[in-house]
Each structure stands twice: as structure tokens, then as C-alpha cells.
Amino acid sequence: MDEANVARRGLSPRLWLAGGWLLLALLAAIFAPLIAPQDPLAQDLMLERLPPFWLDGAEPGYWLGTDSLGRDLLSRLIFGGRIAFIVAFAAATSACLLGSALGLIAGYFGGWPDRIISRIVDVWMAFPPVLFAILLVAVLGTGLSSVILAIAIIDWTRFCRVIRAEAMSQARMDYVESARIAGYGRVGIMLREVLPNVLPSVVALLSLEMGIAVIVEAILSFVNLSISTDDPTWGSIIAEGRLSIHQAWWVLVFPLITLILTVLSFTQFGEALKARFDPVLR
């Protein structure tokens, strides 16, 4: 009872703040060409390392300052959001579909499908995820689709483990037995009865996974292994900022804040969804 109240009270502002930031960042990314004050790729050595607007020496129109090549930081962050959100949605959805399907099969059917899938999950868990991601991108070649594929290949186990456990406990419940007596087939019961009941967990995990995908993409572009073009990404801006940290701290600070807010929002959003759907907490 106590926890339910806490969950309900904590729900609204958290959900609003997190959702608000994500919506803002997403809209900025979608309408980047309209919103960005400058061309994110335009270099101007006359304008290199301009500080943000409240400091001496700032130039109007370059709100968050410029990097060591004179490129506008705010515009680069806005355009970088495009890659971040594409990766977040595409990679998380792919990992979710693959992992949930396998988890549902393993948990609901049990037996040898479960043994095989669980063994594969064990093998996957023996790889350090970041190293695995870097290795896969190195093998697949850099590029947006490689990054998405690598994240999906690595992170499906997160969904598989949780959904397997949930499907397992659902499969033991009375309603599954009733459906069987009513004459439904095993696959039919899995899709029509068990799946809707594990869906809340899937949705909550999906939101968490989007945050993870954003980080992994940032890490990959930080080590220069993400997309190969000149398009700005949050990770490549951070890499740039790490190099010029003593001359232009803002090149590191602003993408870092953007990344932290985005990850926190995805996590909070996921937690809030979980609390909302969880029958025990509700």
C-alpha cells in the first residue's frame, strides 16, 4: 500500500519531466534543418573556440559557442540528436523483437527450446558488451546500419532473460490452463494470452534499452567507430571536447549534459511505465 502510493505520487512529475525532455530533443532532431542556427558542418577558423553566450568574447548566433574548427556547437548537438534517436529506436526495437520472441518461446514452451536459448544467453553474457559492440562494428564495417545491428545482436539477451522468467510464471497460471482446456493451441495461447501479459515489461525494458543504445552509439562514435561520415554525433562531439578540454570546456560539457538528460529520461520513463503497469505496485 505504502509503495503503491509512493509509486503513484512519484509517477506524474517524473514522467512529465522525462517525457518533456525526450519530446523536446526528438522534435529538435526531426526539425533540425529548420531549428539549427548554423550549418553544423560549416568550419570557420575565425570563429574557433568561441565561448557560450554568457561569457566574454561570445558571438551572437553561436549560443553554446564553437569547437576548435569554428563549428557551431548547438547546431551540432541538434543534428547529432538525429543519429542518437534513429539508433535508439531502431536498435532497441530490433533487440526487443528478437529477445522477446526468444524469451517467450523459452519461457512458455520450456524443455529443449528453453535449454538451447538459455545456453546461448549464457554464452552472450560471457562477452563484455562494449568490447563485443566494438568488435562487431569493426567486422561489419562502420555505418549506421552496422551500429544498429551490433546493438541488437548484443542486447537482445536483456529482453530474453526478463521475458523468459515472466512467461514462465505466466505459463503456470490458471488462465493458461483454462485456455488449453477451451481448446486453444499452444502457439495460440502464447500469442493471445501470455504475450499481452508480459507486454508491460517489454515496453518498460524497451525504454531502458533506448537509453542504453544512445550510450553505446556515443561510445562507438567516441572511439571513432560509429558512422563514418562527417555527420555530427553526440559521441564524436564528446571525443572532440575531450581533446580540447583545457581550451574549450564547453565542447565537452554541453554534449555531456545532453547525453545525461537523455539517458536519465529514458530510464525514468521506463521505470515510471513499469510502476504504472505493475499490478503489485498499482
Add this chain to the structure above:
Amino acid sequence: MLLQRFLVRLLTMLVTLFGVAVVVFVVIRVAPGDPIAMMLPPGASDDDIARLRALYGLDKSIVQQFFIWLGGVLHGNFGTSISLRQDVLGLVFNRLPATLELATVALLMATAIGTTAAILGARSRGTAIEAGIDVASGATLSIPDFLWGLVLILLFGVLVPVFDISGRVSPQLDLPFATQFYLAESILRLRFDLTWDLLKHMLMPAVALALPLAAIIAQLLKQSLKEVLDLDYVVLARVKGFSETQVILREALKNAALPTLTLVGVQFTFLIGGTVIVERLFSYEGLGNMAIDAVINRDLPLIQGIVLVFALLFVLINLAVDMMYALLNPRLRHG
């Protein structure tokens, strides 16, 4: 009972490691680019290529190739690094101690911070202090080590430059060490000036790795402590006149620690996985940093060796945690 459990675990571990070997082999072999072409200078004759191909067994079927490769790996033959032109196993063992020391220091920090926060939270349960610990651990947990590393670089490398944010040890120092376990050796040799220098370099990456784990320990241990604190024997200790902190330290902690221990084991492997990017961030000369260089140089033998060593480490840690849990859990010990 215990032995049987151990043997079953050992067998599962071998199956997992075999799976790891298959995955690594497949991933490396689908890599575009002929591995032979990478070893030879441009302009090598077709004869040379064919001879080298036969030498490495690349003219055999893919399954035969796998077992030739696996046989080599089992004999410690991980091949030669393409970019560094040295034996892969030697390179890996040269760098592994740096990573192990970093991960161990981070684990100790996480345990210390997490346990302190948990005891503080359990002692002042229901107050603003507990709520504060909850909020802080929740936020700490949500931010991954990569971002913590960057935050620490900004705070203690730029804003208040008190710690070193690059490297493992100051380059001008003369190191008298016989092994690569610098930190352990500096303590054993009583060279505390070097210990201090090493710790100054290690502190920031270790904290970045420790913070998420500390938050998990704080949350879970506090929860178990609160459950234990309502049990009869703890109430009895309280009646005997022990203070709340004494009750927690002398009575509750021992019994509340078991679930946390299992989790810490699993999380320790995540922490070790995190060293890859955190070492990069702080230019710390460990295995992870070398792995990224290897990937950038497309040095497949070296990557393969590093991935296999990491996987072996992960599986061994999980086995150790499982055994420790079985030894400490009375239900499994006597069951």
C-alpha cells in the same frame, strides 16, 4: 552435494566457453578481408599466398579450420598480433594486471561506498536521510560509467585539477617492478611514493567504474538490512541495549549480506566490461585500451585473444561467486 554442484557448474562453464569460442571464430571469419592478405606485403606471389594458406589450414573446410584454431587456442597459441608483431598471449598477459588492479580497486570502492550508504540508510530508515540515499542511488545507477568518467574528468581534471586524468603512472618515474602488478608490488616493496602516484592515476577511472555498482549495493543491501532488522533475534539484541549501529554491524549485516553477494558477483563482470571504455577515456594502459587500439588497427588475432581472455575471466568469476554462495548459504551447505 557441494561437489556435485561444483561439477555441474564446471561442465556448464566448459559448454559456455566452447560457445564463446564458436562465436569468436565465426565473427572473426566473417570479417571482410583475407586474413592472409593482411599478413603478406603487397605484391606477394600467388604461390606465397597458397603456401601461407596451407600453413594456417585455410584450405581446409570451415569445421576443420575451427578445430585447428581451437586446438591452437587450447595450447595457448593465440597467434601473432598484426599491428604489434608480437605474440598475442604475451601482449595480453602484459596488460591484464593493469586492468585487474583497476577493477579490484573499483570493486573495493563500490563495496565500501555501497555498504556505508546501506547501513546509513537502514539506520535512519523512514527519515529524510534514507529518502536522500534512495534518490542519490537511483540517479547514480542510471548514469553509466562512461558518462561518470567524463563528469569526473571535468570536475577533478579541469575545474579542480587535483587528480591525474591520463595514464597509469607518471612517465618520469623510475619503476623498479618485476611484474605488471604495479600497485601490489609497490605496496610489497614498501615504495609508498609509487603507490600514491599509481592511486592518484587510478582513482578517477576507479570511481567512474565503482559508482553504478555502489548504488546497486546500497539499494539491495539496505533492503535486506531492513528486512532482517525486524526479525526476533535483532529485536532481542536491541533489547539487550545495543545501539542501532551496533545491532546492524554485529547482528544484521552478516545475514543480510548473502543476496547482495550474489549480485555483486554478477555486477563485477559488468564492471570489468566497463573497463574497456573507461580505460580509453583515461588513457589507462590496460587490456581494454589495447582492445580498442586493436579494433582500430583491424588486428584480428589480438582482438580475438583479448575477447577470449575477458570471457574466461567472466565465466571464472561467475563460478567463484556461485561456489562462494553455496559455501556461505547454510541451506545449500547442509541440504
